[in-house]
Amino acid sequence: MSDAAIFAISLGVTLVGLVISWGVARRRGAATGVRGAALSLVPIGAALTGVTAFLADLVFDPEKWAGVVVLGLAVVLYLTSGAMLARRSGGRKGGADAGGAGKSGGKSGGKGGESGGRRAAAGKAPKGEVGGAQNVDPEMAEIEQILRNRGIS
Numbered sequence: 330m331s332d333a334a335i336f337a338i339s340l341g342v343t344l345v346g347l348v349i350s351w352g353v354a355r356r357r358g359a360a361t362g363v364r365g366a367a368l369s370l371v372p373i374g375a376a377l378t379g380v381t382a383f384l385a386d387l388v389f390d391p392e393k394w395a396g397v398v399v400l401g402l403a404v405v406l407y408l409t410s411g412a413m414l415a416r417r418s419g420g421r422k423g424g425a426d427a428g429g430a431g432k433s434g435g436k437s438g439g440k441g442g443e444s445g446g447r448r449a450a451a452g453k454a455p456k457g458e459v460g461g462a463q464n465v466d467p468e469m470a471e472i473e474q475i476l477r478n479r480g481i482s
Contacts, residue, residue, distance in 0.1 A: 330382075330385045330386075330389065332382060335376055335381050335382055335385060336376050336377075338372075338376075339372040339373050339375065339376035339381055340372075340373055340376075342369075342372040342373075343369050343370060343372050343373040345369075346365065346366075346368065346369025346370075346372075347366055347369045347370075349365065349369070350362050350363075350364075350365030350366040350368075350369055351366075353365050354366075
């Protein structure tokens with residue numbers, strides 16, 4: 330497509346957009362009209378900078394589409410190889426993690442030890458009181474019992 334045709338089409342679209350923006354500004358306010366005018370100026374700006382010619386050449390040239398397809402294939406292959414490498418290295422880490430499974434069990438045991446320690450500390454009375462459990466609200470004691478029955482501490 331020639332530069333003169335691209336410029337003429339862009340100028341026409343810009344002028345139609347500006348007329349519509351003027352009408353919108355009268356009905357909906359100046360802010361909406363100014364926003365429309367800004368968007369209306371994009372086609373002529375793109376034509377003057379050469380972006381429109383580039384896009385028109387891209388759309389209508391099969392050789393450039395073949396280049397886009399090849400670049401897309403390159404991206405897909407690159408991402409696929411990354412996934413394959415991650416899977417392969419993930420298999421090696423999985424073997425190392427199998428030996429570390431005991432460590433996670435130790436961590437949960439540590440949490441249980443902590444909660445047991447918290448329970449023991451909660452059962453102790455603050456200074457000056459004889460039995461801390463005696464001053465507990467009966468509803469709270471019932472809630473604590475329900476939580477203990479469900480394994481929540």
